[in-house]
Amino acid sequence: MLSAFIMTDATTNGAIGVGALAGESLRKFFERDAITVSRDLLGCHLTVDGVGGRITETEAYFPDDEASHSFRGPTKRNGAMYGKPGNVYIYRIYGMYWCLNFVCHPGSAALIRALEPETGIPVMMARRGTDMLTSLCSGPGKLCQALGIDITINDRLLDRPPYVIAPSAPVPIVSGKRIGITKNAEAPWRFGIQGSRYLSKPFR
DNA sequence: CGGAAGATCCTCT
DNA sequence: GAGGATCTTCCGG
Numbered sequence: 001m002l003s004a005f006i007m008t009d010a011t012t013n014g015a016i017g018v019g020a021l022a023g024e025s026l027r028k029f030f031e032r033d034a035i036t037v038s039r040d041l042l043g044c045h046l047t048v049d050g051v052g053g054r055i056t057e058t059e060a061y062f063p064d065d066e067a068s069h070s071f072r073g074p075t076k077r078n079g080a081m082y083g084k085p086g087n088v089y090i091y092r093i094y095g096m097y098w099c100l101n102f103v104c105h106p107g108s109a110a111l112i113r114a115l116e117p118e119t120g121i122p123v124m125m126a127r128r129g130t131d132m133l134t135s136l137c138s139g140p141g142k143l144c145q146a147l148g149i150d151i152t153i154n155d156r157l158l159d160r161p162p163y164v165i166a167p168s169a170p171v172p173i174v175s176g177k178r179i180g181i182t183k184n185a186e187a188p189w190r191f192g193i194q195g196s197r198y199l200s201k202p203f204r
Numbered sequence: 205c206g207g208a209a210g211a212t213c214c215t216c217t
Numbered sequence: 218g219a220g221g222a223t224c225t226t227c228c229g230g
Contacts, residue, residue, distance in 0.1 A: 059211070067211070077226065094212050095224030101211085111211055141212045180211055200212095 020166045021086070022159035029167065030085035030158075034060035034108040038191050041102070041110055043168030048147040049161075051120030053137065054168065055112060057192040057199050059178045063107035066183035070107035080155035082106050088163065090144075090154040097141030098149050102158065113140045113179070113190070115147075116198040123148075139200040174203045 021029050030037055038058040046052045061068040069078040069091065080089040080103065087103040101109040115137035117124055124136050124146035137143035144150070158165045172194035177185060179201060192199050 061211075069211080072227085075227075091211085092225060094210060094222085096222070097212055099211060113211085139212070178211070182210090 020159065020164050026086040026157065026159045026165075027084070030102060030104050032104060034062060034104040034110055035189060035191075037102070037104045038110040038189070039173055040167075041112070042173060042191060042193050043171040045118070045164075045166045045168070046112070046115065046147075047119060047164045048149055048153070051123050051147055053115040053118035053198075055114075056116050056196040057112075057114035057190070059111040059113055059191070060189040061101070061109050061111060065187070067178065067181040067185070067187075068107070068109075070109075081109055083155060084157065086158045088154060088156055088158060090149060090151055092151070093141060098144035098151070099140040100144055100147075100149055111140060112143065114138050114192075114196075114198055114200045115143050116196065117146070134197050138198055142200075176203045 029040070038060040041055050041058050044055050046055055061070070063070045065071060070081050074082055077091055078089070080087055081101070083089075083103055085104055089101040089103055089109055090098055091101075093099050100112045102112065103109050117133055117136045121133070121136070125131050127148060128136055128142065128146050130136065135142065137146050153162060156163075173191055174194045175188050175191050177188055178190045190203075192203055
């Protein structure tokens with residue numbers, strides 16, 4: 001299968017310029033295929049109330065994708081997935097953790113799975129209860145804990161507080177199967193920065 | 205209205 | 218690598 005290989009794809013990351021995405025540039029970035037967005041998010045700098053880092057790992061989800069929360073249409077939980085491109089969709093997972101997504105086309109989203117910590121590192125260490133840099137944000141639940149993300153900041157655009165997202169220069173990308181799902185599990189829609197030490201799990 | 209499943213993480217072996 | 222924590226959501230009856 002495709003996903004059995006490490007794919008060191010060409011760097012198709014879209015460098016858009018300096019400064020945060022806002023208004024039209026935010027819409028243009030996210031109003032694209034969720035795979036393209038998930039790849040271009042790699043290297044982008046994300047902060048929540050000034051705490052965060054560069055995105056190292058993402059996954060793409062689609063409306064016709066059995067693994068997606070949008071597969072059976074809108075519900076109370078997934079309402080934010082049908083907001084504008086660049087909207088934030090947060091949900092509770094396994095009764096304990098939060099997960100962060102960015103909306104692309106309606107019902108499509110990029111799950112933010114890992115960050116390389118850069119700003120507010122002491123705050124993140126305190127929230128996570130560890131001083132180990134590589135495990136501060138190495139998973140979707142961990143990064144939400146480190147960045148102080150919960151449902152109270154669901155369903156709002158990324159160019160509004162507490163969020164800031166800035167685009168990145170191109171980075172080398174690897175891809176593989178998505179993690180932790182049982183339906184449509186073979187789709188190679190997980191993406192990461194090649195060689196990053198800040199991943200939820202290595203790509204094989 | 206009950207119950208199983210779930211886009212996870214941590215600890216222990 | 219296995220198992221437990223923990224609880225919301227949604228589907229089936």
